[in-house]
Structures are given as C-alpha cells and as structure tokens.
Amino acid sequence: MGDAGMSWFAARLRRLLPLAAVALAAGLAVGAWGAWRERPEERLRLGEQALAARDNAAAREHLTAYLAARPADTRARLLAARAARRLRKFGEATADLRQCRQGGDDPDAIDVEFALIGIERDGEEPGPALRERARAGDDLGLAALETLIQYDLDTYHLYRALDGLNFYLTHRPDDLPALMSRAFVWERLLNFSDAVVDYRRAIASHPDSEAARLKLGEALLVAGTPAEALEQFTWLAQRRPDHGPTRLGLARCKRRLSETDEARRLLDALATEFPGRGEVLWERGQLEMDDGHPAESEGWLRRAMTAAPHDRRIATSLSQCLLQLDRRAEAEAVRAKAEAMGEELRRLDEARTKVLKQPTDAAAWSEGGLLFLRNGEREEGLRWLRRALQLDPANEAARRALGGADQ
C-alpha cells in the first residue's frame, strides 16, 4: 500500500483540512466567548441587564457568579439582593443585604431594600418616607416604586397605583409591565378606552408582545370596533394558530361583523377542543340565537351553564332562549337564577366600590371575599379574605370562611 496509501491519506487530509480549520476556529470562538462571558465584569454587566429587563432568574445567576469572584462588591450584592427579593427568595435577599450593611456602602439603598422585603414578604404598610423616596426618579426610587405599585394593586388602592404608574411611565415610557399594569388598572376602573391606549403603546414599543396584543384585542371588543379587534386577533392567529383565546377572539369579532359562517366554524372547533369552556359554548349558543334558532341554541347554552354555573350572562341567555321557545315556566326559573346571580354581583360590585374608596375597610374585603368564593372565584376570594383578616384580625366572618375553605 505504501505511496498509494499515503496518497489516499494526503488526498483525504486535503479535503478535510478546511472543515477542520472551520471547526477549530469555531471551537476557539466558542471557548473564547465562554471565557469572555465568564469574566466577572461581563457577568456583572449581564446581571445588570437582566435585572433591568426583569429577567430576575438570569440576573440572579449572573450576579451570583460575579460575586463568587468579587465577593466584596457591595453594589453588586445589593443588586443580587434585589434579584432575590423579586424572586421572593427573601432569606437570600436578607443575607445579601446584611453583608452589604457590613460593607458600609449606600445605607439609603440598603434601608430601602429591607423596607421592600418587609412589604413583599410581610405585607407591611409602606411608610410615607419610602413613598417619598420612591418619587426621586432614580433607579433605586423606581425599584421601590415597583414594589409600592404592586402593593397598591394587591390592596386595591387603584388610584394610588395609577398615580405611581403614571410617575413610573414618565421615566420609563416604554416599560411593558408598567404599560400593561396601567391598562389593567384602567380596566378595573371600567375605563376601557384608556386601557386601549396603553395596550397600543405597549405594542408600539414591544411589537412582539403577544400578551399585549391579546389584551388589546379583548379591550377593543369592549371599547373599540370588532374590525379593530380583528386586526389584533388575526396577527396573533398567524403566530399561534392553535391558541384558544386568540381563536375565541377571532370568533367573537366574526360574529359581531356578521360573518356568521366563519364564526360558526371557529366556535365549533373550539367547542370540540374545549368542551368545558363556558365562554365558548355561550358564544356558540348566541350564534344560534342570532340565526333565529332558539331550539339549537338551548343545548349550547345548557352546556355553557353547566361549565360556568355562576355566569349571569349565560343564565340570562338561556332564559331568553326558553322564552323564545315559549317555555315560560322554565324560563322564569332560569331567570330567577340569573337575577340571584345578578344580585350577588351587584353586592360584589358594592364591595369592590367600597374597597376602592376605602381600601382599609376590612368588612368590605370580607364581604367581597365571601362573594368571590360563592361565585366560583376561589383564589380571589381567599385573597380578599386574607386581606380582611390582615386589616382586622378579629373579623370573624373572614376567619370562618378561610377555615371552611381550607377544609
């Protein structure tokens, strides 16, 4: 084999050399990138970047790596504490802050972070000094404001949350969570037009945000036109053709635009895939009512009522359907149920309004919690009841209800 073998080897080597060179170069580049990425300063930069983007898990990872190399950097440790707090790892955050305190740097920031832990972990009422500090407009102030806004949202101080969000957005006008949250507040205040404005702003600065598109589409069905809403749902459907809420949004638009056949096609598919979704079944039943087919509608509406027994709209529609079928006694029985639901919702709205006006009204929180529970909103009901007990540990109704719910 001699020369022939060498020749074959050389020829093969000649063919493989360029590939090997590319592979080697790539390997070197990856290694260099990895090594560069592992540099402590780069870890710090990436950690800061992730923290600003509220990718708190990534921030924590980068900052932990950085602090392993530079344990005495109290500024970085403060940022690590912030990331840990946001991830609700309060023990870790507290430990970091204690180390910062020993380092002696920036006592103002350390105090603020401790106060924020107190609010987030223990539900402490934010003090006026912290609220004033949050209005400084610097990074620390805005970080504090985020916690205060969340506190205000969770405790139904909606106007104060709105005020905080307005301030925050003057400093960070394109912030997606802030825009989404303000839109959320507008919706709670039943001001859907302003919610639409904020969702539109969110999309303008974050065009790929599917959450913002979905919320915009839904808000436009209330405060805009179905044609405007359709644009948003169509965009989403191109990205996520199987997404249930998007398809339901499309169907709702089509129905309102009198594109009945397309609405029916969408709703039939949804009802097959999601047979337990009251909203889908109700919309499908309404479509039959639109077409003047109450007999066909009844089945859909009965299924909807089984799926969502607390939804007054469904009960109302079923009652109307039965009246069309001239089954008056049955209609009256269902209407009475709908009226009872309506009365519950009216009381819930009263409790909500009371809490909005006086967010420390424990009785209103308790009443709202009980009504949420009775209307199938278990998580929200428990949250309201816990808040009632927090405000008034002697609130017996809340205590009893929470005890019952736990059992």
Next chain:
Amino acid sequence: MLRHWLPAVPLSAALLAVAACGTQPNAPPAAPPTAAETRGNAESDGPPLFEDVTAASGVDFTYRNGEDTANHLAILESLGGGVALIDYNGDGRLDVFLPGGGGYDGPDKKQIVGRPCKLYANLGGWKFRDVTAEAGLDRLAGGTPWFYSHGAAVGDYDRDGRPDLLVTGWGRVALFRNEGGRFADVSAAAGLGTGITWATSAAFADLDADGFPDLYVCQYVDWSFAKHPKCTYDGKTPDVCPPKNFDGLPHKLYRNTGKGSFEDVGQEAGLSPGGPDRSKGLGVLIADVNDDRKPDVYVANDTVDNFLYVNRSARGRLKFEERAQASLTARDDRGSPNGSMGLDAGDPERSGKPALWVTNYENELHALYRNDSRPDRPFFTFRSTASGVAAIGQKYVGWGTAFVDVDLDGWEDLFVANGHAIRYPTGTGSARKQRPVLLRNREKPGRPEERQFVDISARVGAYHTAPRLARGVAFGDLDNDGRTDLVISHVNEPVAVLRGVGGPIRHWIGVELAATGHADAVGAKVAFEAGGARQTRFAKRGGSYASSGDRRLLFGLGDQARGRLSVTWPDGTEQHFDGVEADHYYRVTQGRERPEAVPTGGR
C-alpha cells in the same frame, strides 16, 4: 415576567358586566374612521345624503348647559336639549322650536336659571326667522323668565286643530296653548304648574281612547345642589357624577280631562316608583307595540331597566302593566341594564310590527329589539349583533335617533347623534365630541332574505367631518320634498340644520292622519303596498331624545310611482285606497272616502 406588577385582581367577565352597567366610565373616539372601522363598507363612498344648510338658514342658536357660568360639574349639565318641529302657524311648513338650557347665578352660583328658548318660523326656501317674541315664547306666564330647559313635546291637547307645545326642564314643565300663531303659558291652569322635579323627555298621546291626548313625562334623578357629591373617573380629575350616585325619580302620567287640564294619575295607573335602581328616565316613545291598537309607552332609562308599559286602559281610566322584563326590552342580551338615552320604533324588516331601537352609553351596544309580539304577549328579540349594528362597536354615547329612509329605497335606515355625557373623557382619540352614525339597511350579503345594517356615516356629508357634542334630534320634512331633514341640538355649540338630499330620482309618499274631531291618532298603523312589497309605518309620539318630530308618515318607494294605501285607526276601523300616486303628501281623514293631497305651503 408579567406577573410582576400585574395585580391579582381577576378580570371577572361576569363581575365586569354588572359593574359596567352601574357606572359611567369614559372615552369615545374623535379621530376619523380608520380603515378597520369602515371595513366591508364600500357603500360609505357614495354621495352625501344630507346637506348642512345651517349657515344660510337663519337658524342661529346655541343650547347652553351652564358650564360657562360655573364649574360645578353638575349632572344637570350632561343632558343637553332637544328640538321640536311644530307647524305653529298652520302654513304647511314645519317650524323649529329650540329649548335654551340654562346656567347658574347668585352669589355662590348655585341658583339654577334658565336661558330663553327660540322659535324659528319656516319661511320656505330653507330660510327661517326668529319669531320667539311675537309668538309669545320669550317669557313664561306673568313675565316669569325661562327655567332651565331640556326637551319639548308637541300635541293638540285641547283638540282645536292647532298643535300645542310642552317644554321640559329642571324643576318644572311649561304647557303653551297655541292660540293661532301665538302661544299662551297655561301650565298652572292645566294643572302642570307643580309636581315636577326634573323632567327630560315627554310625549302626548291618547292613552285611554277618549280622543284627548294624555301626557307622559320622564323624570331623571333626584339631584340638586343639596345632593351634589364630588366624582372622578381617574382618581384625581373632578367630573360629572354618574346617575348611579342618585335615586331615580318617578315618572309622571297625566290624564287629559278633556276640559283643558291634566290630572296626575301615574301612581294609580301603575307607573313604577323611583328609587336607587330604577326610573332614571331620559327618553320616551308612545306607539302600539303589541297590535292591540292601544298605544303603549316605552321608556329609555339611564343605567337601570327600561320600561315597557303595556296599555290596559279603559276609556277615561289609565292603567298600565310594566312588561319590559317579560318582553325582553328592559336590558340587553346579557341581562345588563344599559345607559339608555334615545329611542324609536320602526319596521326595518317589513314585518308589519314595530321593532324598538335604543341608543346607549359607550361600552354598550345600541339595542335593536325585533318585535315578535302577539296581542296577548308583548315579546322582543335582541338583534343588535345579528343585524350588523354591533359592527359599529361600543364607542359612542348615543342620543337623538330615528328610523329614517334616507335614500327612499323603501327600507328604513338609522341615524344616531352622539356626544359624551361627562366633561373629561379620555382614551383612544378621546374627546367629548363624537361623530354621528348613519346605518344603511341593506340586503345581507349571501342571505337575500335577511336585512343588515352597514355603517355609512361618512355619507351624512359635511356635518360628519367634525365631531360634535350632540343631544336631541328632530326628524321631519322641512321643505316637503319627501326627504327627512334633521335639526340637531348640541351642547354649547350651534344647532345644525341638515337637509335630506338622498334618493333624488326615487319616489315617495307622505301621510297625515286626521282622526275624527281632531282626536289623537297615535296607535294607528299605515301600510303602503307597491311593486309587491308592503311597508308599514306607525303613528307614534316621542322618540329620539327630548325631541318631537314630524307627525306625518313617510314612505320611500324606490321606482314605484303608485300603490295601495291602508290605514288602521286606533278604534279598529280600516280604510284602503288604491292607485295612490307617489310624490305627494296626503291627508287621510277618518271616514272620508278619498285621501286628499295636502297643499304644503311650498318649499
């Protein structure tokens, strides 16, 4: 990531539905219609259907709500005014009466005062002249200045053949007897001098079959400066309070004694009492909805259930049964009461039965209720979505409205005047002012047996190019050319006069009903058959918002030049006339063999 900041409070659709009906949120559009808004709507590219003739007409008047005199942000300021069309001098041309509104005076600016109303005589040729003083409408009886006014109703309460005028407002109403081109304030003598807290819309109609028109007066809410809370919709900007903050007032039903006076019989007739969650009346329509030839009363209430008072009266004794819930006309299809303002009855599907139409607040659909009633069972089906009305969205705060065949094609279209109720709405392209909506009644694509409304608002013409703060609209044929013209009242902006110019080469016919002895003919039904199609119109009063329109009934006939006219009178008698030529107004006198062409006093 978005959990951070997103509140835990869920958006419970059901809760939202009940909450939304109890408050007055904000925000309408002011921006021009987008491509999405006019989607599927090539018809809106046609020629204008109205011409704004205000500037040269001589009508130069502005309703004032008082916000220029004090910054109270009172709910009183949100209602605005209406318009009444009344041929006060019997010259065959409809004249225009305009309530003036009011303002505040006194040391603390809490004295509620009126502003003068106006009467414009129609001179023909689209010229009008202010005749307020010479007609005796510059002052009330005894030289008393005007009260804070809103609406107006027209009816011949004394059956002398001359239309009389009722004006509504805060604290009182005023009844003016037409004495032949001059009015006399007869409120006190007629028994209408007291008893009113806050009257909005009103309508005359003979409800007990004695021939004399009785009177229904809507009352709104129990507001005064003694009950004037501060309200905000964003936590900091003070604004007009929603009606939710006030108790609704009981409405008034006055029986016409036939001796020049009225007696308040609301309670014994079965009218609903007031209260926190009922009876906040803004609009009233009187028409026979269940085909028993007795005029019924449908009332648009703000944020609470509408009323449908089915007439169970006997001669000389008024009795009503409230059937809105049972007939499905109290609320929308989700079971939510709406913020209802304007209303009308028409026959957009040519069923021969009056459908009901209600304009509502933003975030709500305007309601189209198809009439599926039998005489023993008034019953309606909510058709806003199926009819295409839902396609305009829920952006508008709708007020004055009517079914009107704008292009004389024989199918009734819909006009709605819009404008926000609160002072500082915000949001998408938001403003207080809004554009009007015009919906054309057309064949549904792919389903020729069905009708569909499509938005052709741009074809309102020049008036549509700017948003307005509109309220009441009176619909009537001011130049007797068979096309309905519009007079629109705005808040703190001049009244607009729009001349209908649609369907220029199409035929039409107009009918004026004259019951025996100037008896009131509300409840009568008129049909016109031509080319195999039968259209029906209903003798009705009230409708729109705080306004009173043309009593004559107009039919667009397309290319049909003659047809068969049928009248069913409230007493059950029927008359039929064949070969009736188009393009005229006819007076049909009960019992007379032929209808007579009406001299219309020129255009």
